[in-house]
Amino acid sequence: MDFQAATTAAWNKIGALVNGFIIMLPNIVLALVVFIIFFFAARWLKLVVQRVTHRHRQARNLGMVLGQLAQRTIILLGLFVALSIVVPTFKAGDLVQPSG
Incomplete structure (x- = not known):
């Protein structure tokens, strides 16, 4: 493979990545909005x-600890929801299932 063919292949790969990103952009924006909503809801709950x-x-002291625990739990839930929007094949349950 000569230099020109390698360069063309690299540019084609970069173009495909950019096109994939542009296609995913609405899902990324929606996931970001959902995560921000969860973030502010978590702060309010705390x-x-x-x-x-x-x-x-x-x-x-117990209230401070419970507030932080509630906040972190809601933020983690928001992260999982946002990830499932961006990557539809992602399921949070797969993280806790034993492999095998």
Whole structure:
């Protein structure tokens, strides 16, 4: 294979990657919007949990921990939903299933 054929093959491959990205762009934008919604919902939930437990003096630290746990859980869920939008073959259940 000469230099010109290798260069042409490389440009064809780059063109195919760019075309694939352009085709996936609406899904990527939608996934980003969904993740941002989950992110702000998680922040709101964290504040609600902290506000509810703030009234009780003994539960403040517990409220902070539960608020952070709720926030991280919702963000992780949002990440999985966003990934399933971009990559339709992705299933979050496949991450926890034993291989074999």
